[in-house]
Amino acid sequence: MYGFLIAVGVVLLLSLIWMVYRIQTLVSVVKGSDKKIASSSNSVNAFLFIVFLVLFGGLMVWYSVKEFDNYTLPVASEHGIETDKLFWVTMAVTGFIFIITHILLFIFPYKYRYDEKRTASFYPDNNKLEVIWTVVPAIVLTVLVIGGYQTWSDITAPAPEKSHQVELMGYQFGWEVRYPGMDGVLGSHDYRLTSGTNASGIDFTDKNALDDFTSPVVVIPKGEPVEFKIRSRDVLHSVFAPHMRLKMDAVPGMPTRFWFVPTKTTAEMRQELGNDEFVYEIACTEICGRGHNAMRRVIEVVEPAEYRKWMAEQKPYIVNNPSLVENLTPDLKELAEITISEHK
Amino acid sequence: MATLAQSTASHDAHDHDHEHHEEGFISKYIFSYDHKMIGKQFLITGIFWAIIGGLLSVIFRLQLGFPDLELHFLKPLLGGWIDESGKLDPEFYLALVTMHGTIMVFFVLTAGLSGTFSNFLIPLQIGARDMASGFMNMLSYWLFFVAGAIMFVSLFIETGPAAGGWVVYPPLSALEQAIPGSGLGMTLWLISMTFFIASSLLGGINYISTVINLRTKGMSFSRLPLTIWAFFLTAIIGLLSFPVLFAAALLLVFDRSFGTSFYLSDIYIAGEALPNTGGSPVLYQHLFWFLGHPEVYIVLLPALGITSEIIATNSRKPIFGYKAMIISMLGITILSFVVWAHHMFVSGLNPFLGSIFMFLTLIIAIPSAVKVFNYLTTLWRGNLIFTPGMLFSIGLVSFFISGGLTGIFLGNSAIDIQLHDTYFVVAHFHLVMGSASFFGLVAGVYHWFPKMFGRMMDNRLGYIHFWLTFVGVYLVFFPMHYIGIAGFPRRYYSWTGFEFSNMYEDLNMFVSAAAIVTFAAQFIFLFNFFYSMYRGRKANQNPWRSTTLEWTTPVLPGHGNWPGEIPTVYRWPYDYSKPGAKEDFIMQTVPLSATPESNLPHEQELVKLEKEIMAEEQEVLVANEAKS
Ligand code: HEM
Ligand SMILES: [Cu+2]
Ligand SMILES: [Cu+2]
Numbered sequence: 001m002y003g004f005l006i007a008v009g010v011v012l013l014l015s016l017i018w019m020v021y022r023i024q025t026l027v028s029v030v031k032g033s034d035k036k037i038a039s040s041s042n043s044v045n046a047f048l049f050i051v052f053l054v055l056f057g058g059l060m061v062w063y064s065v066k067e068f069d070n071y072t073l074p075v076a077s078e079h080g081i082e083t084d085k086l087f088w089v090t091m092a093v094t095g096f097i098f099i100i101t102h103i104l105l106f107i108f109p110y111k112y113r114y115d116e117k118r119t120a121s122f123y124p125d126n127n128k129l130e131v132i133w134t135v136v137p138a139i140v141l142t143v144l145v146i147g148g149y150q151t152w153s154d155i156t157a158p159a160p161e162k163s164h165q166v167e168l169m170g171y172q173f174g175w176e177v178r179y180p181g182m183d184g185v186l187g188s189h190d191y192r193l194t195s196g197t198n199a200s201g202i203d204f205t206d207k208n209a210l211d212d213f214t215s216p217v218v219v220i221p222k223g224e225p226v227e228f229k230i231r232s233r234d235v236l237h238s239v240f241a242p243h244m245r246l247k248m249d250a251v252p253g254m255p256t257r258f259w260f261v262p263t264k265t266t267a268e269m270r271q272e273l274g275n276d277e278f279v280y281e282i283a284c285t286e287i288c289g290r291g292h293n294a295m296r297r298v299i300e301v302v303e304p305a306e307y308r309k310w311m312a313e314q315k316p317y318i319v320n321n322p323s324l325v326e327n328l329t330p331d332l333k334e335l336a337e338i339t340i341s342e343h344k
Numbered sequence: 345m346a347t348l349a350q351s352t353a354s355h356d357a358h359d360h361d362h363e364h365h366e367e368g369f370i371s372k373y374i375f376s377y378d379h380k381m382i383g384k385q386f387l388i389t390g391i392f393w394a395i396i397g398g399l400l401s402v403i404f405r406l407q408l409g410f411p412d413l414e415l416h417f418l419k420p421l422l423g424g425w426i427d428e429s430g431k432l433d434p435e436f437y438l439a440l441v442t443m444h445g446t447i448m449v450f451f452v453l454t455a456g457l458s459g460t461f462s463n464f465l466i467p468l469q470i471g472a473r474d475m476a477s478g479f480m481n482m483l484s485y486w487l488f489f490v491a492g493a494i495m496f497v498s499l500f501i502e503t504g505p506a507a508g509g510w511v512v513y514p515p516l517s518a519l520e521q522a523i524p525g526s527g528l529g530m531t532l533w534l535i536s537m538t539f540f541i542a543s544s545l546l547g548g549i550n551y552i553s554t555v556i557n558l559r560t561k562g563m564s565f566s567r568l569p570l571t572i573w574a575f576f577l578t579a580i581i582g583l584l585s586f587p588v589l590f591a592a593a594l595l596l597v598f599d600r601s602f603g604t605s606f607y608l609s610d611i612y613i614a615g616e617a618l619p620n621t622g623g624s625p626v627l628y629q630h631l632f633w634f635l636g637h638p639e640v641y642i643v644l645l646p647a648l649g650i651t652s653e654i655i656a657t658n659s660r661k662p663i664f665g666y667k668a669m670i671i672s673m674l675g676i677t678i679l680s681f682v683v684w685a686h687h688m689f690v691s692g693l694n695p696f697l698g699s700i701f702m703f704l705t706l707i708i709a710i711p712s713a714v715k716v717f718n719y720l721t722t723l724w725r726g727n728l729i730f731t732p733g734m735l736f737s738i739g740l741v742s743f744f745i746s747g748g749l750t751g752i753f754l755g756n757s758a759i760d761i762q763l764h765d766t767y768f769v770v771a772h773f774h775l776v777m778g779s780a781s782f783f784g785l786v787a788g789v790y791h792w793f794p795k796m797f798g799r800m801m802d803n804r805l806g807y808i809h810f811w812l813t814f815v816g817v818y819l820v821f822f823p824m825h826y827i828g829i830a831g832f833p834r835r836y837y838s839w840t841g842f843e844f845s846n847m848y849e850d851l852n853m854f855v856s857a858a859a860i861v862t863f864a865a866q867f868i869f870l871f872n873f874f875y876s877m878y879r880g881r882k883a884n885q886n887p888w889r890s891t892t893l894e895w896t897t898p899v900l901p902g903h904g905n906w907p908g909e910i911p912t913v914y915r916w917p918y919d920y921s922k923p924g925a926k927e928d929f930i931m932q933t934v935p936l937s938a939t940p941e942s943n944l945p946h947e948q949e950l951v952k953l954e955k956e957i958m959a960e961e962q963e964v965l966v967a968n969e970a971k972s
Binding site: 006013014017018021024025028037038039041042044045046048049052056060063064067070071072073080082083086087090091093094097098101102104105108109112113114115118119120121122123124125126129130133134137138141142144145147148149151152153155156172191192194201233234235236238240242243245246247248249251252253254256277278279281283284285286287288289290291292293294296 | 417434435438508509513515516519522523608609610611612613617621622623624625626659660661662663664665666667668690691692695698699702703706707709710713714716717718720721723724725726727728729730735738741742745746749750752753756757758759761762764765766802803804805807811814815818822826827829830831833834835836837838839841842843844845847848864867868871872875889918920921922923928
């Protein structure tokens with residue numbers, strides 16, 4: 001049925017095109033306009049450029065203003081404030097060039113449309129002009145680049161020593177979130193140890209691993225540096241926390257990292273936006289298969305005191321999965337048992 | 345005009361070989377060695393692929409714009425990829441995106457654009473009988489055809505075509521367990537691309553050697569039309585970068601089939617730890633983008649060359665800053681090889697390397713800016729004739745500006761952190777590379793159609809086609825900037841799973857509707873193209889009153905292009921509206937000595953030199969005459 005309707009539609013459309021075509025060729029033959037260098041359509045086309053300029057210019061400005069709060073995401077990290085600033089400076093510079101060049105590009109066709117009585121001016125080159133419009137963009141770009149370079153260097157500098165570490169491991173299709181526990185050191189891992197109960201392949205022969213714990217939510221403190229240790233256990237993924245202006249690929253076999261300082265707690269952001277449901281999110285931005293669009297994690301930014309309290313309440317992974325430490329050497333096993341009993 | 349008369353009167357030994365024997369259908373239309381036929385073969389094949397590529401994008405736009413729509417009516421086409429409830433399969437969605445990208449970039453805008461116009465125009469505009477090697481040229485087309493056939497087959501296999509994005513990053517593309525498209529579909533993708541690379545290389549070698557060796561007398565490099573400069577530099581870029589893609593693909597084949605670990609390391613997938621260690625997925629990205637970025641210019645430069653020619657002709661003005669245009673193209677050619685890692689700012693690349701590539705990337709914006717300003721100045725005080733080709737060329741300049749400016753955001757690594765792999769990128773490259781190059785292709789078809797088929801395309805249908813497409817492209821791709829700034833990731837089947845991206849249903853619906861209308865508008869072009877081929881108004885020899893050599897050939901040039909002697913070139917290709925001249929254009933074949941009224945001072949000095957050359961030529965002519 002659908003197929004039939006589509007076929008009818010296509011036939012109708014084609015016959016419509018056909019009729020318009022025949023009629024207008026006949027008209028143009030009658031008017032003899034197919035012999036002229038530029039027919040009357042020339043002015044129509046020239047005029048349409050102006051119409052386009054006004055209409056689309058207006059539409060762009062109107063929409064950009066009206067929707068501003070919708071398409072600009074609130075920012076919640078220190079470096080994000082900087083990169084947003086760069087973004088808007090670049091927007092101002094390029095927006096200006098965009099508008100000027102388009103005004104010229106669409107006004108010239110109208111102004112200089114074909115006229116038999118006029119000849120075009122023979123103006124093959126002007127080195128001074130070429131130099132000007134090589135040098136001026138060069139200077140503008142240099143300024144933009146230098147701003148970008150400084151911000152980029154700050155963002156990618158080594159994380160401050162006291163930063164809180166969180167491991168994010170991408171897999172098809174989700175993120176495994178691991179905290180180093182009270183010792184502040186993430187235990188080492190080996191992908192060959194991965195199993196149903198040990199999703200991150202934690203190596204429990206490393207005693208730093210014994211107090212590591214996992215969490216369904218990424219909880220981080222406001223105003224203190226946080227370092228995401230990012231890795232993947234299967235294909236490429238990419239950690240994207242849009243409100244933190246944070247993105248970094250998760251690469252199997254090559255750990256990556258990204259550190260930042262959150263500036264607003266989830267509660268503060270809720271109040272600011274007047275939205276009680278608001279949450280910070282993590283999405284995946286590197287194509288990774290069927291569930292690529294569903295790798296969601298929530299980030300909860302809390303006050304530092306609350307963060308410490310939360311940390312203390314967490315149970316090491318081995319507490320609920322004691323089978324993982326069964327085959328350890330006696331002294332490690334003892335340590336593990338102490339850890340478990342402390343949290344019972 | 346003197347040379348024209350001479351050349352038609354004289355006889356060329358070469359000509360006699362071809363005049364008498366009738367070519368068979370196969371050698372004329374299929375395994376043709378003639379550059380014009382091969383150009384047309386590339387064009388028709390390119391158009392075929394553009395329809396397929398466009399159709400795929402319409403299907404996935406249906407999903408994005410109308411997520412609740414039941415797609416049962418696509419069942420006859422897609423079969424099992426539409427599930428019981430009428431939903432598109434998410435893995436097939438990714439396959440559609442991948443095939444769309446691959447087809448558009450390689451088959452439409454590389455083969456369809458470069459293949460068509462380099463083949464068709466190089467011999468005609470430099471004054472050569474044909475390409476340096478007709479056989480290699482034929483081979484180049486047929487390898488492309490085979491590549492296409494294999495890719496086409498892959499669309500219909502049970503596990504679906506490759507689905508890892510057009511960049512096919514491993515490990516996703518290396519492991520069948522990760523996505524079914526990485527099985528047979530990916531194998532076919534790799535085989536197809538191998539044929540495609542071979543095709544590009546054969547074509548490129550041919551274009552380069554033809555431009556270097558077969559220019560007619562007087563056609564120095566400084567008198568080449570900008571089209572030829574563009575094709576020449578494009579071929580060089582392709583020749584240097586495609587082999588690297590081949591290397592990347594080859595290592596991927598090894599990883600997929602022979603257990604090596606070039607790109608694979610520490611992988612646990614489908615309940616199993618793989619033995620591979622020590623490989624690096626980032627290595628693949630370096631190799632891929634070493635082709636991938638130059639590829640952007642491989643599709644863009646020919647389009648820019650074509651528009652330079654069309655804008656000059658229809659402004660009735662010399663292109664402004666001919667030398668500056670060449671220098672900027674040279675600059676782009678060289679710089680295009682040293683910016684690849686701007687696609688990898690957040691791939692885990694060393695941040696210091698990131699800053700180097702940020703500097704290099706923003707440098708490449710300068711020659712691009714120069715080109716834009718030169719186009720604008722060419723329009724300034726011209727006498728503009730809006731042929732459809734001219735309209736599409738102006739449209740190209742607009743897209744080149746819009747898309748080029750957003751490149752300044754993305755080239756800045758600090759800003760790119762947020763924008764990378766969002767719809768902002770999709771908006772950026774569709775404008776600057778997709779739509780701009782596509783407009784160059786269409787402009788070229790309108791402009792050189794009379795030379796290809798001896799008939800004119802219909803202008804009014806051309807105007808309608810232009811305005812619908814121009815408006816349509818902006819309506820499709822401009823809103824994607826907003827969606828991208830809002831953080832919507834690309835290659836997402838649906839955005840409703842996230843709070844930050846569950847709005848803009850209306851805008852996405854609007855974009856999809858605009859995409860469908862824009863796609864439909866292309867059928868006006870198709871109709872115009874095929875109808876005019878047989879029933880269009882007969883063209884005259886030089887319908888646009890242009891200066892370049894192709895318009896000195898007969899309306900429908902035969903084998904060897906010029907029936908007589910190849911014309912000699914005496915001037916640059918942009919003598920439009922020269923003060924003092926009778927007409928507003930002087931063809932390249934008109935000697936300076938014939939136009940004392942319009943010569944510039946430095947040209948007056950060249951007249952003496954020219955006289956000597958002409959005397960020499962006369963001798964050759966006489967000798968030839970005696971022979972026959
Ligand atoms: C009818 C016109 C077109 C429409 C509506 C369209 C739409 C789209 C959309 C929405 C995407 C992103 C899909 C996603 O990330 O989920 C996409 C991807 C892409 N398109 Fe187009 N496109 C069109 C024409 C073109 C043209 C002419 C080119 C030529 C360069 C092109 C090249 C690409 C590439 C390279 C990708 C990336 C594929 C990937 O992510 O692997 N498209 N297209
Ligand atoms: Cu993903
Ligand atoms: Cu690039």
